[in-house]
Amino acid sequence: MDWISPGKLKKLGILNMNRRNVGYIGRYNERSSFPLVDNKLKTKLAVSEYGVKTPKLLQIVRQQHEISHFRELSADLDGFAIKPAKGSGGKGITVIVGRDEDNFVKASGVRISVAMLERHLTNILAGLYSLAGTPDVAIIESLVQSSPALAKFSFQGVPDIRIIIFQGYPVMAMLRLATKASDGKANLHQGAVGVGLNLSTGRSLNAVQFNRPITLHPDTGLPLENIKIDGWEDMLEMASRCYEATGLGYMGVDLVVDANEGPLLLELNARPGLAIQMANGEGLLPRLTNIEALKRPHFSPRERVHYAMEAFGKH
Structure with missing residues (x-):
């Protein structure tokens, strides 16, 4: 993999936080749309109308007395995910992957009782x-069974794909792989691996951990240079449709590939981070200005995807 230093990256049009906040988030994201993406439950309902699939919703816990229903529901479940509707950065998400008699097994292998999960639900509420410490709602979703082709590259946690969508166009993408350092979460700040993806093919480009170049996954030891995402064009179109669903001009779309259901939307982010540029070895600015300069924008998600694959892919 070719590595580009941070200094050279600046010359290639790196987008910094100031410019992102003022020139893109502030300019293209209506404040009225923020609650839609800051609430996972509202997101699920909004995108479903645009043909974007999400993990199956098993239960919504809005009030304390509804937690007793969770005990009944969980009695028949081997795996599920509990999420705060308004959580951010993966905080408060608990993923259960199996049972051990009366206990549940987390992705990390830790055993946890149903009483502990009920306390967790109380904390979420x-x-x-x-985000602001305000009362919340808990959602319980079906467990994502990660596609084996991608799961083997990740340590314990489910790998996901972040796609930056600008004015409905996919402009940059990366695969995020969990590590021991990131505690099984696909969070780059906590030590997950970011793998830049060729926008035209879905193949891996560069890989970084803690913003440093790597060629092998630190825990699985697998090489990261020949990863290919299946059904790539369909995933880009799915991400592109989130523009119509939300009206947000600049956002991060996080997808997972389920072994049975195919691509699913995990969440949307109205303030996506900038480390994706390091993973791709390229700055976002040239791609964003390319879209801004379009005389006639493309109206359908499929047309926007075709344009982006041609304009920003490496053939």
Whole structure:
């Protein structure tokens, strides 16, 4: 893999936080749309009308007395995910992957009782993980069974794909792989691996961990240079449709590939991070200005995807 230093990256049009906040988030994202993407439940309902699939919703816990229904529901479940609707950065998400008699097994292998999960639900309702500390809602979703082709590259956690969508066009993408350092979460700040993806083919480009270049996954030891995402064009179109669903001009779309259901939307982010540029070895600015300069924008998601694959892919 070719590595480009941070200094050279600046010359290639790196987007910094100031410019992102003022020139793109502030300019292209209506404040009225933020609550839609800051609430996972509202997101699920909004995107479903545009043919974007999400993990199956098993239960919504809005009030304390509804937690007793969770005990009944979980009695028949081997795997599920509990999420705060207004959580951010993966905070408060608990993923259960199996059972051990009366206990549940987390992705990390830790055993946890149903009483502990009920306390976790109480904490979610109290707003412990919400963006502003305000009362929240807990959602329980079916467990994502990651596609084996991608799961083998990740350590414990489910790998996901972040696609930056600008004015409905996919402009940059990366695969995020969990590590021991990131505690099984696909969070780059915590030590997950970011793998830049060729926008025209879905093949891996560069890989970074803690913003440093790597060629092998630190825990699985697998090479990261020949990864290919299946059904890539369909995934880009799915991400592109989120523009119509939300009206947000600049956002991060996080997808997973389920072994049975195919691509699913995990969440949307109205303030996506900038480390994706390091993973791709290229700055976002030239791609964003390319879209801004279009005389006639493309109206259908499929047309926008074809344009982006041609304009920003490496053939």
